[in-house]
Amino acid sequence: MTVGCAAGDAQSYILFCDFFDRVIEAYHNHKMSKLQESDFNYDNLKGGDDFDQDYALSCEVSALRAVDDFCFPTHCSRGERRELLTLAKKAFDQLAETLPGKLYSVAEISQHPEDKGVTVIPSPFQLRTGVARDWPDSRAVWFSKDRTLVVWININDHLKLVTTRDDANIAKAFQCICVNLQKLEALYKKMRHPFIWKPQLGWVVSSPADVGTGLRARVRVKLPELSRHKRLKDILRRLRLCMDNTDCSGVYNVSNAQTIGLDEVGFMQLVVDGVQLLIRMEKRLQNEENIDDLVPLQK
Secondary structure (H helix, E strand, O other), X not given: OOOOOOOOOOXXXXXXXXXXXXXXXXXXXXXXXXXOOOOOOHHHOOOOOOOOOOOEEEEEEEEEEOEOOOOOOOOOOHHHHXXXXXXXXXXXXXXXXXXXXXXXXXXXXXXXXXXXXXXXXXXXXXHHHOOOOOOOOOOEEEEEOOOOOXXXXXXXXXXXXXXXXXXXXXXXXXXXXXXXXXXXXXXXXXXXXXXXXXXXXXXXXXXXXXXXXOEEEEXXXXXXXXXHOOOHHHHHHHHOXXXXXXXXXXXXXXXXXXXXXXXXXXXXXXXXXXXXHHHHHHHHHHOOOOOHHHOOOOO
8 A cells, every 4th residue: 555645745734734644644544633752772772683594584674764845756846956965965074984885976886876776867856846956966875884875865855864794683773773863863953953853743854654653674585385374464464564566476565554653672573573473373384383363453
């Protein structure tokens, strides 16, 4: 399911709250009367570093942020986009001592994508919604020196932090996101352009599908038997997870289905506990055993 809409700026969520609130409630199964909380204390996460490596192959954690006083990519001007890139350059320059890295324009990456390991091409959605206006002007990607962290600038949102791991240690990936997100937040506050936060919406970004935490945690898992089980859709709904195909048969990306209603640690815990349970189910099915007693109650 997709939301089919995007906000032009943070104020849109206030001015058109009758519309956006209904979209958020329907997509996230969340009551807008609740206040959103935030928790970056990664030590509160239980597990995530002990997945069975025969099943959990890799992981990724990402977080979106929007910068105050700027329109979102669907509506921002060329001047705003360039100023956002300037702010990002200043922030990464100040991070250089503790987190060395290098910033590349999308034009540079497009010339030699194999060197950077990424390809940045506007999607049909970006072209339709105006996000790709003036492409590739002021679009950039920052890579940490050790390649543990990548930050996308002016691509889908103002900022997107991504960390990936080949060992599926999602606890370490979450720690990386938490530590560096807080560093960037402090620097942007110092530059008087903090990340946008609203009590009922949490971290505000352009898509209603990502408000709240802006956090997505994905684990690439081998689930050939469970993927064919008749109760899979019900199991995922109860776990509040979604499962997407990959380019490898029997391997799926398992991630949180919502981003609002719990804090960052809460959503990470859903993914960690859910993946552990899905792997247990897969093992039983491979042994031709029943999994009905493992099906959880609604979370």
